[in-house]
Amino acid sequence: MRVLFLAVMLFLITVSFAEEPLVVSTALQSDADLQSDVDADLAVNELLPNETVSIKPTSPLWSLKVRFERVRMLMSLNKRKKVELAVRYADKRLAEARLAIKKGDVDAARKALQEHNRIMKRVYKYVNSTNLSVEDESRIMNILSLHSARAAALGYFISSRVNDTRISSQLDDVVLNASVVNQLQERKLERLTSRSGRLATPVAMIVRANLTRKLAALHIKQAEHAIKVTYAIFGNRTNVSDLQWQLLHGAEDLLAKAEVLYENKSYRASLKYADWSMRLARQARINRPLAESLLSNANLTINESGATISSENWTVTVSPDKVLRVRNIIRSRLNRSRVCAQVITYAENPETGECESFPTPCDVPIGWKRCSPSTTKLTSESTGNYNNATELVNKSASNYTNTTGSVNKSGGTAENPNTSNVTSWEVKG
Known part of the structure; x- marks a missing residue:
């Protein structure tokens, strides 16, 4: 058993060091490119690295490989190199997720993204709690900035191709982690600014x-x-x-x-x-x-x-x-x-105060509050225009009820209802 374990570890070490390094661009897009309406996929391809993946998330050896990488990160004593190594492994997880999505394997992509998010959460926690030299702070800041751009690019790459709840939560964490950049230099300058106030x-x-x-x-x-x-x-x-x-x-x-x-x-x-x-x-x-x-x-x-x-x-x-x-x-x-369930949802327009209907809860605009549709009772002498009515209910004869906005018998239409033979109506909408 011990021989088998040593053989597996030796294989993983060989594979880990034999993998070709990720080929990445050291520059982000230029401002001129960003201000033109270029195709979004071009931006994604520019930010994401060219990669080679030796062990895929679907392989039984992938979990062993990940565990070996964790041990290697823990054994690193140099603070800056520990962060660099962690971000390198996080880049590999992005590469694995991208290849998995290209092949339509959502579960494999989910596993890779889950491990990526675990790595980056530990990286940010470690960076925020560790005292680093000015040189190390500057170098790590650049590494995290470039990685966050790659992660955001992958987020768009996946969301434009996959609509699957199995990967949505992991994808959201990728994008949220991508927003945590340049915090080291900001904290340093803010500390210096606060100290200068005492001079x-x-x-x-x-x-x-x-x-x-x-x-x-x-x-x-x-x-x-x-x-x-x-x-x-x-x-x-x-x-x-x-x-x-x-x-x-x-x-x-x-x-x-x-x-x-x-x-x-x-x-x-x-x-x-x-x-x-x-x-x-x-x-x-x-x-x-x-x-x-x-x-x-x-x-x-x-x-x-x-x-x-x-x-x-x-x-x-x-x-x-x-x-x-x-x-x-x-x-x-x-x-x-x-x-989103196909349930009609009512929300109040903040500009007009009117209660409007939407086909699903997800269609309600940001900032609109939920509301209840108004109900108006009409007497037998009442007439009027009800173009926005979603339901007309004859309170005295249920067979006159019609949810499409019109009445079949002598009740008339939603635009001009004939209420001569009924005692009261309700208009919902």
């Missing part, structure tokens, strides 16, 4: 203005990356990322003004504009859950003159149809793998 003025003002400018620039960089991730997930940039681009451009304008003020030694004013730029850039970093909350919270108002998204120090106005289009697209993507 004596005017030195403190100069230091804080300088650090806040750098922090704002970092948030802008992260926002640009978030837009790339959103583009990889949702495809057509113009349908999803317009709001992000507007927020990002506003942050860039504010930072440019902060730079000029800093050069002119107006440090207090520079600090103010840099802080505004940082806050605006944070709002531009829209991932899936943030997009839903941002587009449905109380700070979003829609009226005939435009849609306004406001915060403490800034306001952005866009056309109502554009914001509603973004809301609906995000909602449809959030529900892409959810099975």
Whole structure:
């Protein structure tokens, strides 16, 4: 038995080191490419690595291989190399999931994604709780940034080809993990900024203005990356990322003004504009859950003159149809793998206050509250136009009931019901 175990371990070690390294591109898409309506699959192929997979998730040896990789990660004493090794294994899981989807094997893809998510959750937990050198922080930040773009690209790749509840939860975790990037440098700058607040003025003002400018620039960089991730997930940039681009451009304008003020030694004013730029850039970093909350919270108002998204120090106005289009697209993507029962659902339109009907609960727009259809009772003398009625019920003769909006006998039609021979009607809708 011991000989068999050693033979299996030797085989796994040989396979692990014999695998060809993943061939990856070290650069993300250019801004020029992102601002053109290129085919989404091209973006996915650019971000995902070219891979070779020796042992597939369907193989009995795959579980042994994964366990060996876990042991190898635990045995690594170098903090940076431990993270690099973990991300490399996570990249392999993405490669395995992609090949499985290409072959139509959803269960194999689910296993690979499940292991990927387990690895990345441990990586983020380890990174957030470990003190690293500045050099290691910078290198790990770049590794995580590139991996998150790959994971987001795979999320779009799978969601555009598969609609299966077996993989939906794992796919959601992949996309959520992809949004956790560049946290190390952000925390470092924020710590330095908070420490500078305890320094004596005017030195403190100069230091804080300088650090806040750098922090704002970092948030802008992260926002640009978030837009790339959103583009990889949702495809057509113009349908999803317009709001992000507007927020990002506003942050860039504010930072440019902060730079000029800093050069002119107006440090207090520079600090103010840099802080505004940082806050605006944070709002531009829209991932899936943030997009839903941002587009449905109380700070979003829609009226005939435009849609306004406001915060403490800034306001952005866009056309109502554009914001509603973004809301609906995000909602449809959030529900892409959810099975909705064909049950008529009523929700209140926040603009008109009317209770409207939808074929399924998933079709209700974000921000609309559930409501009950109004019921109106008519006397025998009542007439009127009921084009929106979904059901007419004859309270005195049940055989006159018709749920299509019309009455067969002497009751008339939904548009002009004849109530001369009945005591009362109910109109539901």
